[in-house]
Amino acid sequence: MCGIVGYTGTQEAAPVLLDGLKKLEYRGYDSAGIAVMEGRSIAICKVKGRIANLCEKTKDGEALPGTTGIGHTRWATHGAPTEENAHPHLSNDGRFAVVHNGIIENYMSLRDELIRSGYRFESETDTEVIVHLIERYYKGNMRDALIKTSNRLQGSYALGVICSEEPGRIYAVREASPLILGIGVGENFFASDVTALVSHTRSVIYLEDGEFAEIDADSVRVFDGAGQEIRKKISRVLWDVRAAEKGGHEHFMLKEIMEQPGAVRATVAPRIRNGEVVFEELETLIPHLENVRKIVITACGSAYYAGCAGKYALERLCRIPVEVELASELRYSDPLIDEGTLVIVISQSGETADTIAALKECRSKGAKTLAIVNVVGSTVASLADWTVYTWAGPEIAVATTKGYTTQIAVLYMLAAYIAKHLGLLQNEAALTDTLQALPRRIQQAIDMNPSIPALARKYHASKALFFIGRNTDYAVALEGALKMKEISYLHSEAYAAGELKHGTIALIEEHQPVIALCCNASIMEKTLSNIVEVKSRGAEVLALTFRSNRQIVSVADDLLFIPPVDPLFSAVIEIVPLQLLAYHVARENGCDIDKPKNLAKSVTVE
Numbered sequence: 230m231c232g233i234v235g236y237t238g239t240q241e242a243a244p245v246l247l248d249g250l251k252k253l254e255y256r257g258y259d260s261a262g263i264a265v266m267e268g269r270s271i272a273i274c275k276v277k278g279r280i281a282n283l284c285e286k287t288k289d290g291e292a293l294p295g296t297t298g299i300g301h302t303r304w305a306t307h308g309a310p311t312e313e314n315a316h317p318h319l320s321n322d323g324r325f326a327v328v329h330n331g332i333i334e335n336y337m338s339l340r341d342e343l344i345r346s347g348y349r350f351e352s353e354t355d356t357e358v359i360v361h362l363i364e365r366y367y368k369g370n371m372r373d374a375l376i377k378t379s380n381r382l383q384g385s386y387a388l389g390v391i392c393s394e395e396p397g398r399i400y401a402v403r404e405a406s407p408l409i410l411g412i413g414v415g416e417n418f419f420a421s422d423v424t425a426l427v428s429h430t431r432s433v434i435y436l437e438d439g440e441f442a443e444i445d446a447d448s449v450r451v452f453d454g455a456g457q458e459i460r461k462k463i464s465r466v467l468w469d470v471r472a473a474e475k476g477g478h479e480h481f482m483l484k485e486i487m488e489q490p491g492a493v494r495a496t497v498a499p500r501i502r503n504g505e506v507v508f509e510e511l512e513t514l515i516p517h518l519e520n521v522r523k524i525v526i527t528a529c530g531s532a533y534y535a536g537c538a539g540k541y542a543l544e545r546l547c548r549i550p551v552e553v554e555l556a557s558e559l560r561y562s563d564p565l566i567d568e569g570t571l572v573i574v575i576s577q578s579g580e581t582a583d584t585i586a587a588l589k590e591c592r593s594k595g596a597k598t599l600a601i602v603n604v605v606g607s608t609v610a611s612l613a614d615w616t617v618y619t620w621a622g623p624e625i626a627v628a629t630t631k632g633y634t635t636q637i638a639v640l641y642m643l644a645a646y647i648a649k650h651l652g653l654l655q656n657e658a659a660l661t662d663t664l665q666a667l668p669r670r671i672q673q674a675i676d677m678n679p680s681i682p683a684l685a686r687k688y689h690a691s692k693a694l695f696f697i698g699r700n701t702d703y704a705v706a707l708e709g710a711l712k713m714k715e716i717s718y719l720h721s722e723a724y725a726a727g728e729l730k731h732g733t734i735a736l737i738e739e740h741q742p743v744i745a746l747c748c749n750a751s752i753m754e755k756t757l758s759n760i761v762e763v764k765s766r767g768a769e770v771l772a773l774t775f776r777s778n779r780q781i782v783s784v785a786d787d788l789l790f791i792p793p794v795d796p797l798f799s800a801v802i803e804i805v806p807l808q809l810l811a812y813h814v815a816r817e818n819g820c821d822i823d824k825p826k827n828l829a830k831s832v833t834v835e
C-alpha cells in the first residue's frame with residue numbers, strides 16, 4: 230500500500246504535496262518523491278527513506294517551483310526501497326510523470342513488450358510500465374492515452390499523472406485502489422485517502438473503479454472507462470485527520486483486520502495464472518526440490534503460528550516431512566539441518582533478531598533458505614536464497630492480522646507449487662479456485678463483526694480463556710490465544726483438544742470459558758467429545774464452526790460461524806472471528822489496542 234497526492238492551483242505545489250505525503254506516511258514509508266511542473270517542464274525529486282528526507286532534499290519544496298504536481302510515499306512491493314524505485318516515474322521523453330498505488334499483475338509481460346519496442350527502464354518496479362505505455366499511446370489526447378493504457382493493465386492501480394504538454398493539469402485514474410478528489414476554491418487535489426485533503430478542503434469526490442479525472446485549478450471533470458463524462462456527487466468529510474489515517478476505524482488493528490480480503494487477494498492473485506500457481510521469484514528453486522528431504526519452518530510469535538497452520542498443506546500436498554521450530558529455540562539447538570533441508574523463514578517485519586539468527590544458523594549448516602516477508606528489502610529478505618513477499622501493505626498495529634493471514638496464503642500456494650514441480654499435484658485448477666475464493670470467504674467472516682461485541686462483553690472479565698482444537702484447528706487456536714492475550718491482557722492458552730485430559734482439564738471450573746475450534750470435519754467427533762468433557766466440568770463453550778454442524782451447535786453455549794472451506798485452507802478464515810473477539814474484548818477492557826504494553830512491532834533484540 231502506498232500513498233499518492235496531486236495538486237493544481239495558485240499555491241506553490243511542492244509544499245502542498247509534501248504536507249499531503251506526511252499525512253499519508255503511515256501507508257508506506259520506505260521511499261518518496263514529488264514531480265512539479267513549471268511551464269512545460271517537469272522537475273522530479275526522489276529519496277530513499279521517509280518524507281523528512283524529501284523535505285530536506287527539496288528545501289521544504291522551495292527547490293521545485295511550480296503550481297502543479299504529484300507526489301508519492303512508497304511501501305515497496307516490486308523492487309527494493311531505493312531512490313531509483315521511488316515514484317514518480319518519468320517517461321523516456323520526459324513529458325510524463327506517474328505515481329501509483331497498487332500492483333500491476335501483468336507487468337512482466339508489459340515490461341518485455343516495451344523493452345522490445347525500445348523503451349528504457351530505470352527501475353525494477355511494476356509501476357514504470359505505466360508511464361511508458363502512456364508515452365506510447367499519447368497522440369495529443371491524454372484521455373485516449375489513459376484509456377488505452379488502462380485497457381492494458383491487470384491488477385490494482387490508483388494513478389496520478391502529469392504531462393508537460395498540458396501545464397496546470399493533473400490526471401487521476403482509479404482501479405481497485407482508493408483515490409479521492411479534493412475540491413477547493415481555485416485549487417483542486419487528489420489523494421489516496423482523505424487524510425491528505427481535510428486540511429485543505431472537506432469537499433471530496435470518491436472516484437470509483439474504472440473512472441478517471443481531468444483536474445485543473447478551477448475545474449474537475451470525471452470520465453468513465455469509455456471516455457464519457459459523468460456527474461459525481463460531492464461529499465463532505467466528517468472525519469478528523471487521525472480517524473482518516475485509520476480509514477474511519479477506531480484503531481489500526483481493526484482497519485488491518487478489514488484489509489485482509491484485499492491483502493490476501495494482492496498476495497494470491499498475481500501468482501495464479503490460467504489455473505496455475507506461478508512464483509517467478511522461485512524458478513531457480515525448482516531444480517533443488519528433488520533433493521529436499523525435509524522442510525523446516527522457523528519464525529517467532531504469530532509468524533511461527535502461521536507456519537503451524539501452513540504445515541498441514543505442505544505435508545499433505547508435497548509428502549515431505551515438515552517441522553515447525555521456534556526461531557529462538559532453533560538457533561541454540563544445533564539443529565539436524567543440512568543441504569537436504571529447505572528452511573522456510575517467516576517474518577512480517579523481516580527484522581526479528583531471533584529469526585535472523587536462526588536463518589544464519591541454518592545457512593551455516595548448508596540448508597537452502599526461503600523467506601516469506603512483508604517488508605521489501607528487509608534483513609531476512611536480504612539473507613535468504615529466495616524471498617516471497619506478502620503484499621499486505623504496511624502493518625501498523627503491533628498485533629499482526631493481515632501479516633499472519635497473507636503468510637499462510639503464501640504457504641498454501643507454496644505447497645501447491647512444490648507439489649506440482651514434484652509431479653504430485655492433482656487437480657491444480659480446483660485448488661487455485663479455492664485459493665482465489667479465500668478473500669471472499671475472509672470477507673464473509675469479517676461480516677460477523679457486528680455479533681462479536683456481545684460475546685466480548687460476556688467474556689471480557691474472565692480470569693482465563695482456553696482455546697482448544699485439533700490438527701489445523703489447533704494451529705489456529707494458538708494464534709487466537711496469542712491475539713487475545715497480547716491486546717486484552719487476559720490469560721489465554723491454546724491446547725490440543727485431545728491433550729486436555731492429560732492434566733489441563735484440572736483447571737476447568739464452573740463458568741470457565743473455553744473457545745472450541747471445530748472447523749475440521751474429519752475430526753469433528755473427537756472435538757465434540759472434548760467439548761462435552763469440559764462442559765461436564767462446568768465450562769462455558771464458545772464454538773467456532775459451520776452453520777451445518779448441528780452436533781456442535783446443539784452442545785455449545787455460544788457460536789461463531791464461518792463459511793465452510795477445506796480445512797487444509799481454512800486457517801485464514803477461522804482466525805478472523807478470533808481476531809475480532811480479541812479486538813472487542815480489549816476494547817471493552819479499555820486497552821491500548823494498537824500499542825499493547827511491553828510489546829514492539831518488531832523485536833529486533835534477543
Ligand code: AGP
Nearest residue numbers: 530531532576577578581628629
Ligand atoms: C504478533 O501479533 C506479535 N506482534 C508477534 O508475535 C510477532 O508475530 C513476532 O514478534 C514476529 O514478528 P515478525 O513476523 O515481524 O518476525
